[in-house]
Amino acid sequence: MNVNNKHNRHYHVGLVDADLLCNGTRHPNLALLKLAGYFKDNGFMRRTSESDFADVSTYTLLTNESHFEELQTLDHIYVSCVFTFTLDKPPVLLATLLKDKKLSKKVHLGGTGSYANLSVDNGFAQKREEDMHRLENDAFLNTLKNKFGANGIDMRNQMPDYHLYDEYISVMELQKSSSKYFKDYKEYSIGFLTRGCFRRCPFCVNKLERKAVPYSNLNDFLDQERDDKGRLLRPYIYLWDDNFLASPYWEPLLDELIATGRPFQFRQGLDERLLAQSKRGEEMAKKLANANYHGDFIFAFDNWRDRDIIEKALKIWKHYCPKKETKFYLFCGFQQNFTDDKKFQLDIAEIFMRICVLMRYGCLGYIMRHEDYKKAPISNIYIQIARWCNQPGFYRNLSFWQFCYKNQTYWEEHTLGIKHDRLKTYDEFLEDLKNGYYDDKKICLPLKTVHDFLVKFDSHKDLFLSFFNLSFKQMVNPALWERIPSKH
Numbered sequence: 435m436n437v438n439n440k441h442n443r444h445y446h447v448g449l450v451d452a453d454l455l456c457n458g459t460r461h462p463n464l465a466l467l468k469l470a471g472y473f474k475d476n477g478f479m480r481r482t483s484e485s486d487f488a489d490v491s492t493y494t495l496l497t498n499e500s501h502f503e504e505l506q507t508l509d510h511i512y513v514s515c516v517f518t519f520t521l522d523k524p525p526v527l528l529a530t531l532l533k534d535k536k537l538s539k540k541v542h543l544g545g546t547g548s549y550a551n552l553s554v555d556n557g558f559a560q561k562r563e564e565d566m567h568r569l570e571n572d573a574f575l576n577t578l579k580n581k582f583g584a585n586g587i588d589m590r591n592q593m594p595d596y597h598l599y600d601e602y603i604s605v606m607e608l609q610k611s612s613s614k615y616f617k618d619y620k621e622y623s624i625g626f627l628t629r630g631c632f633r634r635c636p637f638c639v640n641k642l643e644r645k646a647v648p649y650s651n652l653n654d655f656l657d658q659e660r661d662d663k664g665r666l667l668r669p670y671i672y673l674w675d676d677n678f679l680a681s682p683y684w685e686p687l688l689d690e691l692i693a694t695g696r697p698f699q700f701r702q703g704l705d706e707r708l709l710a711q712s713k714r715g716e717e718m719a720k721k722l723a724n725a726n727y728h729g730d731f732i733f734a735f736d737n738w739r740d741r742d743i744i745e746k747a748l749k750i751w752k753h754y755c756p757k758k759e760t761k762f763y764l765f766c767g768f769q770q771n772f773t774d775d776k777k778f779q780l781d782i783a784e785i786f787m788r789i790c791v792l793m794r795y796g797c798l799g800y801i802m803r804h805e806d807y808k809k810a811p812i813s814n815i816y817i818q819i820a821r822w823c824n825q826p827g828f829y830r831n832l833s834f835w836q837f838c839y840k841n842q843t844y845w846e847e848h849t850l851g852i853k854h855d856r857l858k859t860y861d862e863f864l865e866d867l868k869n870g871y872y873d874d875k876k877i878c879l880p881l882k883t884v885h886d887f888l889v890k891f892d893s894h895k896d897l898f899l900s901f902f903n904l905s906f907k908q909m910v911n912p913a914l915w916e917r918i919p920s921k922h
């Protein structure tokens with residue numbers, strides 16, 4: 435019998451990854467992993483459908499409606515939600531947890547999804563503050579002990595229980611064709627070495643923060659578990675740091691990561707501007723470029739107004755990292771509304787102006803849409819641009835126009851048996867349209883969207899066509915970053 439709390443009784447706790455219930459995520463929720471680790475450290479057993487622990491405290495991941503009956507038997511249910519859209523249309527289990535009066539007393543809801551959309555005028559600061567300390571202040575968690583022997587969870591230093599999702603994954607793997615689909619749950623140690631940022635972007639949850647500060651120690655989340663052959667179960671590391679390079683400790687922390695010998699990556703993107711703005715930017719670039727980095731290097735190019743500093747930093751970065759793939763998140767869609775055509779045109783133009791810079795430096799883009807994009811006058815164009823830009827095979831080999839047109843020819847070939855020997859220009863498409871070619875054929879959505887856009891903004895048609903015809907292969911220019919060796 436194991437009772438490790440001051441009430442001398444057993445507890446049964448449910449953990450809910452709200453975004454997972456909505457299929458909105460492909461990686462584990464770090465707050466829940468840490469909560470699970472805390473319960474585990476306090477002698478709770480992880481309960482699965484196979485296990486029956488009558489005489490101990492337990493914690494369990496609730497993943498679908500099959501857990502309905504269990505809800506009444508649980509003492510506490512911790513719900514974590516990262517994305518705001520999850521709460522817009524909650525699935526049945528989540529809606530029940532949030533609305534059922536009896537249950538609501540034991541439900542503890544937190545995470546950025548519960549407040550990220552609030553403006554500063556609507557109480558963002560207070561909600562953020564509450565959320566950042568919610569678990570540390572939680573009455574039930576404060577009846578248990580952390581690894582330092584004090585009461586209450588210490589989120590920074592709490593080791594995650596990386597097995598929390600095991601049962602869910604083993605069931606879901608039978609349904610997914612690729613064994614790599616769940617790699618984020620199985621192959622990585624996960625954490626924050628730093629938190630916060632100084633840039634105060636209005637669309638970001640860090641909009642009121644002032645700096646990047648140290649958070650967990652690497653050893654607090656570095657998994658050491660090995661299989662029976664002695665191989666690390668989780669050989670990689672990924673980090674959720676908001677702006678790692680803004681930390682004054684970036685160098686010792688980077689050295690620590692490198693010293694693990696494990697490939698690592700920063701999932702939120704790195705702030706490339708600091709390579710140009712920091713006095714030690716060249717050293718930053720060199721150390722990062724030579725590290726055992728896992729996957730593509732990802733930076734952010736969120737605002738067109740940063741173009742000069744981004745280009746300056748790109749010249750440094752590409753000098754040290756000319757070959758490895760470099761990708762930039764391209765934020766867009768923020769504060770769009772149904773009636774503001776001007777704002778919409780500008781947003782679309784600025785996406786392509788940023789892509790133009792990236793193509794010249796041989797870099798990939800990755801469209802990150804703020805959910806306001808749904809309110810744009812032709813919102814589907816964001817979806818089509820993301821379908822093109824976020825798939826390197828298309829981005830490298832086709833212009834955006836060609837991508838949209840190819841969707842049509844592919845459909846015609848596979849549905850109507852009409853073969854096309856080349857991709858036509860927009861003007862040739864217009865000619866076909868005028869001549870009745872499409873009278874008896876549907877025009878597929880990507881092509882219809884780009885055509886609707888060019889018709890609506892006819893006065894800027896040539897400009898937008900020049901954007902839509904951008905070709906990676908024609909744009910890339912190594913002379914932009916190559917350094918000419920000095921004669922002395």
Ligand code: SF4
Nearest residue numbers: 631633634635638676
């Ligand atoms: S730079 Fe990134 S992390 Fe910092 S405030 Fe802007 S979006 Fe947020």
